[in-house]
Amino acid sequence: MPSDATPPARAPRLALIHTGGTIASRPSPDGRGLTPQTPPALPGLEQVQVTEAQPFSLPSPHMTPAHMGQLAALIRELAPTHDGVVVTHGTDTLEETAFALHLMLDVKVPVVLTGSMRHAEEISWDGPANLLDAAHVALHPHSPGRGPLVVIGGDIFDARTVTKIHTTAVDAFGGYPGPIGRIDREGHTPRLHYFAMPEPRATYHPAHLHARVEILYAYAGWTGEGYAEAANRADGLVIAALGTGNLPAELLPLIQGTEKPVVIATRTHAGPVLPVYGYAGGGATLVEAGAIPASFLNAHKARLLLLILLGQGLTREQIQTVFDRDEF
Numbered sequence: 366m367p368s369d370a371t372p373p374a375r376a377p378r379l380a381l382i383h384t385g386g387t388i389a390s391r392p393s394p395d396g397r398g399l400t401p402q403t404p405p406a407l408p409g410l411e412q413v414q415v416t417e418a419q420p421f422s423l424p425s426p427h428m429t430p431a432h433m434g435q436l437a438a439l440i441r442e443l444a445p446t447h448d449g450v451v452v453t454h455g456t457d458t459l460e461e462t463a464f465a466l467h468l469m470l471d472v473k474v475p476v477v478l479t480g481s482m483r484h485a486e487e488i489s490w491d492g493p494a495n496l497l498d499a500a501h502v503a504l505h506p507h508s509p510g511r512g513p514l515v516v517i518g519g520d521i522f523d524a525r526t527v528t529k530i531h532t533t534a535v536d537a538f539g540g541y542p543g544p545i546g547r548i549d550r551e552g553h554t555p556r557l558h559y560f561a562m563p564e565p566r567a568t569y570h571p572a573h574l575h576a577r578v579e580i581l582y583a584y585a586g587w588t589g590e591g592y593a594e595a596a597n598r599a600d601g602l603v604i605a606a607l608g609t610g611n612l613p614a615e616l617l618p619l620i621q622g623t624e625k626p627v628v629i630a631t632r633t634h635a636g637p638v639l640p641v642y643g644y645a646g647g648g649a650t651l652v653e654a655g656a657i658p659a660s661f662l663n664a665h666k667a668r669l670l671l672l673i674l675l676g677q678g679l680t681r682e683q684i685q686t687v688f689d690r691d692e693f
């Protein structure tokens with residue numbers, strides 16, 4: 366006899382993509398230190414249908430833009446048949462992969478990256494809780510529309526602002542102005558709060574990811590060592606400059622003479638790049654010489670944005686507009 370009872374809601378479907386990192390690492394049998402070996406198991410989500418994939422297993426210092434492109438393609442493939450995607454990743458370059466995905470992915474389901482600071486054989490192994498938090502965030506109804514998120518230690522971060530702030534602490538992630546949400550558990554029940562609404566963002570579709578963009582790091586007494594060589598071989602440069610985006614005077618003529626895009630970020634850990642100083646090498650003179658302020662992006666995220674815009678074939682002027690208007 367036909368029943369008019371509502372059929373039970375189907376089990377949520379989660380795609381779990383492993384890429385390596387400490388969350389997959391253990392001491393290697395040859396005694397030479399930690400290496401990625403076994404992807405972590407997802408604990409305590411009985412009602413969820415999980416599909417696992419492992420496109421590669423790398424320590425995250427071995428990640429390249431090509432791997433980020435491969436990951437983006439896999440997520441695009443899995444997204445239509447899943448309600449959320451979790452990516453496990455090494456923490457060293459996690460913010461770069463998160464931001465590259467932020468720039469390139471326009472999938473509808475949430476994408477959440479997580480990792481761990483301690484490996485599976487350590488007493489303070491933080492992998493399982495981070496992974497469970499990430500899964501809850503990925504499947505939560507308030508998570509779509511925020512771009513890829515990073516979840517570590519219960520904090521939920523936006524890919525644009527998150528950065529690794531500690532080399533060993535379990536709460537290794539932060540960044541100005543801080544988390545956009547928080548997940549905790551009351552018993553087994555997740556409690557999730559967002560502190561801001563989702564907002565629209567631009568996404569890009571580069572034809573390739575092999576533009577060469579190099580980063581130079583400014584310091585007191587830099588007279589431009591390495592600049593000419595980098596400018597010759599690269600398609601674009603990013604400089605982690607001083608304060609609001611200032612450099613020693615010797616850099617001004619070098620930037621004036623560079624046709625390729627030169628983006629000025631800051632080595633300071635928070636705040637925008639603003640062209641306010643008019644002394645030789647001051648931010649105002651660099652912008653007048655054609656340099657592009659990176660807004661509030663750190664140097665390694667500015668590099669990815671520049672690399673992606675170059676891969677999409679944008680001109681120097683178009684690239685400047687993207688940075689000027691915060692179209693990311």
Ligand SMILES: NC(=O)C[C@H](N)C(=O)O
Nearest residue numbers: 386387424425455456457
């Ligand atoms: N905690 C970590 O995952 C660090 C490791 N070196 C990695 O990024 O792969």
